[in-house]
Amino acid sequence: MSKTTNILNLGTSPSSLGGMFGKVYQSAPAILLPIIGLLLFLAVWNGVAKTIDTSLGQFPGPAQVFEQAGALIGEHSAQREKAEAFYERQHARNEARMAQDPTYVPRIREFTGAPTFFDQIWTSLYTVSVGFLIASIVAVPMGIICGLSKSAYTAINPLIQLFKPVSPLAWLPLVTMVVSALYVSDDPMFSKSFVTSAVTVSLCCLWPTLINTAVGVSAIDSDLINVSKVLRLTPMSHLTKIVLPSSIPMIFTGLRLSLGIGWMVLIAAEMLAQNPGLGKFVWDEFQNGSSESLARIMVAVLTIGAIGFVLDRLMLLIQRKVSWDKNSVLR
């Protein structure tokens, strides 16, 4: 504990440091304070975890979680090796048959081992992207229409307010049944669980983008609209030259909120729809109920958080790229 107080002192009293360290001091709190926060969190977690005994054993502390993270990476590489060996054997077999019989057309069978943690991360990312994309394609144009036309907004607003607070778990049974009924094909391109999860994500992603786009578009400076009128811009030029550039910041605020919500919703949707992503991983580990399950779930929790954070930063990067106002503070 005395060590931590020392670090805190370094951060808060510049006089104790020579001018030589002035620059270090300035950036030090930005680096040190988060580290202190993290260390405190780990210490509290470790302390509290020891006192909780569940039916699946002691609640995992940081050490067990770290261990399980290593184990998951190990399982992943082991699975990859197996897959490579599988394809190699197949390849060798096919070549042998081709040598015997030149008319033989080789067939490649897919490796059907269980998906690893990283496969599941990938599935989750793919599912959330598709759901988010569908939602954005619907929500941005609708938001623009609502922002441009007061009548459209008045007509649609009650629906927005009605559906916005609905939990994804309420949508899911409906979406599942509808997908089962409508998405019938002998050779489906996507699995039903994937479609169900993606559509549920879309339904919950729509609203922040729609609302923020509508607000952004309706808040365009009236002088700029007058400029457009004086220039007699065509509706299309008005949209591309005036409306879109000036509402880009708000559109992106909406998109970022939507993606955050989509990522949260996805985990719940995957649990129930059994889409082989992180949500299913958590659910399977819970049902599995081994002594390592809780630690493995904790790894998933941290991964979900980290990916959510990265997704948000990614959107921020895109926003910086697209937005004309490079000086605006984006956070």
Added chain:
Amino acid sequence: MQSKHLELAQVGIDFPTPKGPFTALTDVNLKIDKGEFVSLIGHSGCGKSTVLNIIAGLHQATTGGVILDGAEVRTPGPERAVVFQNHSLLPWLSVYKNVELAVKHTMRGKSKKEIREWVLHNLELVHMTHALDKLPSEISGGMKQRVGIARALAMEPKVLLMDEPFGALDALTRAHLQDSLMEIHADLGNTVIMITHDVDEAVLLSDRIVMMNNGPAATIGEILNVELPRPRHRLELADIPTITITDTKC
């Protein structure tokens, strides 16, 4: 008497409010010659901007109407270019692109080279060719207003409408821009209608000063002819006693 270039006849406007219509203007009658520089002056909220917006076509008069070269004004258009009080440049376009947008959309059938030349010519008029690629946020308020004027001039308007164009600027910048505007007006001979709060400015720039009385139901109070010879110079005018009296009154 021949018909005038721009004519406002019995113009009045009501705005709907929850308590019934509010009459902002009534019986505004004004005839303006080609090439004339007219200032509209009056207290805040007396409806000066409303008059300008009606001429621009941004507001529709409830009674009466505006006739420009024999045709009634109903919608906004580039032949009545507006210079807005707070410049209203598109903040995501560079100085050049802001003017180019106006040229591209108001002068169809020009080649790329002609467009470029015309944009540069108009930015030359307001002495802004040194900042072509700057964004509006990167230049000063006076420069933004210059670009706003260049954009309006680039539309080759029959009437240039200016809504307190120099209101938000410091005194020195304002004086510079007034000089520039006088130069441009002398060169191009546009018809200009300008709203201002500044009596000095009105006297320096205008051929006629239209004074509006207070609303509601505002109308034109008095029209003053400014018969000072052109070209005018602010320093010489400052020595004329009658002008300085006007100055101290306000």
